[in-house]
Amino acid sequence: xxxxxxxxxxxxxxxxxxxxxxxxxxxxxxxxxxxxxxxxxxxxxxxxxxxxxxxxxxxxxxxxxxxxxxxxxxxxxxxxxxxxxxxxxxxxxxxxxxxxxxxxxxxxxxxxxxxxxxxxxxxxxxxxxxxxxxxxxxxxxxxxxxxxxxxxxxxxxxxxxxxxxxxxxxxxxxxxxxxxxxxxxxxxxxxxxxxxxxxxxxxxxxxxxxxxxxxxxxxxxxxxxxxxxxxxxxxxxxxxxxxxxxxxxxxxxxxxxxxxxxxxxxxxxxxxxxxxxxxxxxxxxxxxxxxxxxxxxxxxxxxxxxxxxxxxxxxxxxxxxxxxxxxxxxxxxxxxxxxxxxxxxxxxxxxxxxxxxxxxxxxxxxxxxx
Numbered sequence: 346x347x348x349x350x351x352x353x354x355x356x357x358x359x360x361x362x363x364x365x366x367x368x369x370x371x372x373x374x375x376x377x378x379x380x381x382x383x384x385x386x387x388x389x390x391x392x393x394x395x396x397x398x399x400x401x402x403x404x405x406x407x408x409x410x411x412x413x414x415x416x417x418x419x420x421x422x423x424x425x426x427x428x429x430x431x432x433x434x435x436x437x438x439x440x441x442x443x444x445x446x447x448x449x450x451x452x453x454x455x456x457x458x459x460x461x462x463x464x465x466x467x468x469x470x471x472x473x474x475x476x477x478x479x480x481x482x483x484x485x486x487x488x489x490x491x492x493x494x495x496x497x498x499x500x501x502x503x504x505x506x507x508x509x510x511x512x513x514x515x516x517x518x519x520x521x522x523x524x525x526x527x528x529x530x531x532x533x534x535x536x537x538x539x540x541x542x543x544x545x546x547x548x549x550x551x552x553x554x555x556x557x558x559x560x561x562x563x564x565x566x567x568x569x570x571x572x573x574x575x576x577x578x579x580x581x582x583x584x585x586x587x588x589x590x591x592x593x594x595x596x597x598x599x600x601x602x603x604x605x606x607x608x609x610x611x612x613x614x615x616x617x618x619x620x621x622x623x624x625x626x627x628x629x630x631x632x633x634x635x636x637x638x639x640x641x642x643x644x645x646x647x648x649x650x651x652x653x654x655x656x657x658x659x660x661x662x663x664x665x666x667x668x669x670x671x672x673x674x675x676x677x678x679x680x681x682x683x684x685x686x687x688x689x690x691x692x693x694x695x696x697x698x699x700x701x702x703x704x705x706x707x708x709x710x711x712x713x714x715x
Contacts, residue, residue, distance in 0.1 A: 368400040371619050372447065375666060378696035383517050384439040401451070407444025408458045411437040415465055431472025438466035438516045446512040447619045449626040456545065463542060466492075466516040473519070475526060482535065484559035490542045491515060491535030491560070495569065496526050503574030503714035506560055507534035508590070510581030511549070512623050514541030521580070524707035530714065531570055535560060537586075539627045548629045549582075551642035557590035561597070574598060574714040578706075579605060581667070581694055584659075585643060588675060592651040599713035601657045601706050604694050606667050607674040609643035616666060649678035655713050656681060659702045662689035684709065 365373075373394050380390050393406045418433035441462035445455040470477040470492065477492040492515050496502055505525045507518055515534040522532040536542045537556045539549030550556060557577065565572040576599040579587025584605020591600040606612055613636070616624070621636070630636040656679050660672030669687065676685040686705070691698040 365398055366400045368619060369394070369397060369403060371617050372403065375617055375619075375693065376443075378692060379694060380443055382696045382699045383520050384436055385443060386436070389440065404444040404448040404451070404454050404458050407440050408461060411440035411444070411458075411461055411465060413437075414440060418465075418468070427472050428474060431469045431474075434465045434469035434472065435519050438462045438469060439519075441465065442514055442516045446514075447623050449623050462514075462516045480533075480563070482560055482563045484538075484556045487538060487543060487547050489535050489537055489556060489559070491533050492518070493531065493533050494522055494526060495531040496529050499529050501569060501571045502529055502531045503576065504531040504533060504564060504570050504572075505576045505578050505710060505714075506557065506564075507532055508553070508557070508577060508579035508583035508587045509534070509536065509540045510579070510583040511620065511627065513580060513583070516541070521578075521703070524703055525578075525710065528707050528711040530576070530711060533560065533564070544627055549624075549627045551639070552589075553586035554590045554593035557586070558594055561594060572596070576600065576710050576714050578710070579603065581605065582609075584667075585609065585645065588645060588652055588656065588679070589648060591654055591656070592645075592648040595653065597654055599655045599657075599710055600652065601659075601710060602672070602675060603659045603702070603706075604661050604664055604667050604672060605675070606643065607645050607649075607671040607678070610637060610640040612668055612671065613637055613640050615668060620666060645675060645678065649675055650680050652679045653681045655684070657684045657706055657709050658686065659691075659695055659706070660685070660687040661691035661693055661695050662687060663691060664693045666693040
């Protein structure tokens, strides 16, 4: 059974940045909506986009913004305004995350800013409402770090596993977690292999059902979560990882895929240069030939038919990272219940049209995990 949702198409915003480094132009044109929809203030984004002209200045500029928000957090703490402090620390973490997320050409600078992102986010965990618990999940000798948040005043809630993409990390997830928490679901955002805190000690894992299985095993050992009601949510490349996990683990009762690739190798030539650089770095491949060979393992065609749980797929008609036909391939291949939300005027992850999918997917997941 397939329900198809189609939204009207419109022109995306065009940025005029003729004097900028091409990598800055690419970052702004591809990711501006993502920054703002995931917690960056528009004024901060405009400040950085207008102030830097060369790519080497991108990460330091965002780190400076992060430090500014951390200072606001510290002032709030001194006045005992702890909820405000948590929000400022979270913003500081997101600023630093977006400074380092594609800054793979200078690992020393990337690590320095990433360390701050993690530090600020850890400071925010106990100040958020609801609070977050930092957890460690072992998989194949790798300690995967996650943030577990539970809705207030609900015993043994269902839980949504939040799966990161190629360049996302748990520090970016607060706004995405919020819609599930508000509807009575717990969330567990974690850095899997090659992601976030794991990216310097491991490479990305095409067979992502394996780390997700470890996460589900972890959930089953908790007495404060309902392990019979587990959903999985994946963003961008996580929109490949999440359906793959659902194809191999029937403990997953519902799955959301946000503009994920169906076959990464087939679109390899189309992905932006910054994304390709990040993929090669995080797959530890030395050239495009090796990268293509690695990408060939990231293919849902041989397993999508095994997805039996309800599946909600979001596609973006204006997506320049993952072509919209990729989401259609997944919708056609899955054999269970499919809701296909093709948003014709949406860019990658539909971040320019979050009102057309974010609450809708949360409502859908809530209904499936009743």
